[in-house]
Amino acid sequence: MTAEELLEKQTEELARQQGLKSRILCCTAAGCISCGADGVRHALAAEVEAQGRTGSVEVCGTGCMGMCGRGPLVLNSSDGQLYGNVTAADASALISDNASDREGLAARSIDLKAPFFSRQLKIVLANSGRVDPEKLADYIAAGGYQSLAKALEEMTPRDVVQQIKASGLRGRGGAGYPTGLKWELVAKQIQPTKYVVCNADEGDPGAFMDRSVLEGDPHRVLEGMAIAGYAVGAQQGYIYVRGEYGLAIQRLQTAIKQAEREHLLGTRIFEQGFQFRIDLRIGAGAFVCGEETALIASIEGKRGQPRQRPPYPPASGLWGAPTLINNVETFANIPPIIERGGDWFAGIGTEGSKGTKVFALAGKIANTGLIEVAMGATLREILFEIGGGIPNQKFKAAQTGGPSGGCIPEQYLDVPVDYESLAKIGSIMGSGGLIVMDETSCMVDVARFFMEFCMDESCGKCIPCRAGTVQMHDILHRITTGAASEQDLDMLKSLCELLRETSLCGLGQTAPNPVISTLKYFAQEYEAHIREKRCPAGHCHIAPAGQEARA
Amino acid sequence: MPASATANVKDNREKLLERAMSRHQYSGDALIEVLHTAQELFGFLSRPLLKTIAQKLRLPPSRVLGVATFYHFFSLKPKGEHTFVVCLGTACYVAGGLSLIENLERRCAKAGQTTADGKVSIETARCIGSCGLAPAVIYDGNVLARVTPQVLDTELNKIGAQ
Secondary structure, eight states: OOHHHHHHHHHHHHHHHHHSSEEEEEEOSHHHHTTTHHHHHHHHHHHHHHTTOTTTEEEEEESOOSOGGGOSOEEETTTTEEEOSOOGGGHHHHHOSOGGGGGGGGGGEEOTTSHHHHTOOOSTTTTTTTSOTTOHHHHHHTTTTHHHHHHHHHOOHHHHHHHHHHHTOBOTTTTOOBHHHHHHHHHHOOOSOOEEEEEEOOOSTTOOHHHHHHHHOHHHHHHHHHHHHHHHTOSEEEEEEOTTOHHHHHHHHHHHHHHHHTTSSBSSGGGSSOOBEEEEEEOOSOGGGGSHHHHHHHHTTSOOOOOOOSSOTTTSOGGGSOEEEEEHHHHHHHHHHHHHOHHHHHTSBOSSSBSEEEEEEEESOSSOEEEEEETTOBHHIIIIIISOOOSSSOEEEEEESGGGSEEEEGGGTTSBOSHHHHHHTTOOOOSSEEEEEETTSOHHHHHHHHHHHHHHHOOSSSHHHHHHHHHHHHHHHHHHTTOOOHHHHHHHHHHHHHHHHHOSSHHHHHTTHHHHHHHHHOHHHHHHHHHSOOOTTSOSOOOOTTSGGGO | OOHHHHHHHHHHHHHHHHHHHHHTTTOGGGHHHHHHHHHHHHSSOOHHHHHHHHHHTTOOHHHHHHHHHHSTTOOSSOOOSEEEEEEOSHHHHHTTHHHHHHHHHHHSOOTTOBOTTSOEEEEEESOOSOGGGOSOEEETTEEEOSOOHHHHHHHHHHTTOO
16 A cells, blocks of 8 residues: 555545444443443444444444443444443444434433543544444544654654654653653664564553553554654564453454555555564563563563563664564554654653553542543542542542552642652552552552562562562561561561662562552551551451461 | 264364464474463363473473463463453452452362362452453453352352352
């Protein structure tokens, strides 16, 4: 396909869509599918057929619409009204051209003007819930692959890197390394073989942003990777995706095949000399493989164990070749930056953190789901305006960054969410999991939970992490069962220091973070468990006094 | 099933595994892909199977065993007829995932094990990414949302578990 043909295709598809009476968008992301969206979609399609309206009404499956807590979600484009908790029995009303036929569904309608939607700013998720992830034409109609065409036809690789640098985009995997700098490092290497790797090994418990992007808009990630390949001079890309993400894998496979057929990937992309292939590598369930050197080892078919850095992957990565590794959300930001320019992107967000961030809201919150906000929004805005607050209970803490992050207490709700501010209060941006806890959650138990996670997931290569996480978990377990002493608490604190300073990779270095932050903000809970042998949240089972020695 | 039919099915699986290896040019780098295929075909990775793979990919058996045991996804023991995977990610944990696993462990087997009659396997997962539906359980590949111990009891009774 040439760039002109791409434009023609877009016009054609848009005209076809406008010719329809209505499009019925049915969310088919993993969340809605597990509450029965597949059945709803089939019922809608069957109803369209039964009424003989195949020419004027189209039923499309889409990516995540955001309000995962109220799925299955269906939207009728003719009146733009979104409905939640839909069942197959609603099919006939949902496809009707007459909005009055949907009056019976009014109680389940979701107000798109509510803060949950109006306070969001969608760049990465712009197409999510609007295009069919299994149809290339849908993505093209939404302007897809035009950034790749622009990069190849109007820009040199150096221009592309310059735009990414100007945008101020930072890695969305959690650490926040400036993306443009990383690209420049790889582009500068003189070796002929280079690789682009997309890290889709989203392992933080409570995070499902990358999964939603891959399921809802896979072509966007492919396009971002192809642009990266052009910019750094790579011809081969890999997506390392979690084995648990079956639907994402399936949709990526479909998307890659479609793009190759149209020469948007593979050889002679846009009839130019540039070629770029993308292959999938399926992870096999190891959290540590999110660490870049472990991920490389895993793609090479080895145990996913990290190695000493430097050399960093931009100098020596996959099979020793220069390798660019970015996260899913980072690649998803690339097409809009190329389309609208780095300066446009740099105008969004805060001084040090540009653009938007996707968060997965979960835990004790009214609106669980997927949201995207401009950097610098406060936690209060995210949790209470967009998230709808905490049902029936009082807010206690928000956990960001998964097992490498921390718990943020109420007094910091007005801190802007960006890389620096979160680091200052002892947490991290992380990949975007945001879990809300109320008064019924015990913070010591939360710390124990994350330590158990790190203990299980430690790869065993370096001793501080392998042995330290076991010792820390042991102490935390004793605290939550009421069997710990004051010395245990001192030992816990010194182990935090030890792991942070001496572990080989990020997993061990950040494993103490949940403990450090809960010790800092919820010290009284630790003390209550140790001195008074009671759990203030009423969560832990503590044996009555006198029996704890046997626990 | 007659003996010849069983043999045929087996042959077919071996052929499919062979094809997967040849697609990767018997490269040792493709070990994880090959193990994925092998587990898909045979349900689990037996010792003889691992040995065959090691020979074909020209890798030391220790490397193949090392990789197979490193990743949670690979199982070296056969699975039960039905599998419950209880999510214990943060969101599911704070929503009560623990009581679900306690219920299953009481009724069936410890997490990571299969009941003696081979009927039910119990597993746990570290976040399946369905946090909006917490607590979630994957029952034979389908995600169940907002699960309670009662829901599990109903499912267990349906399949006649003890």
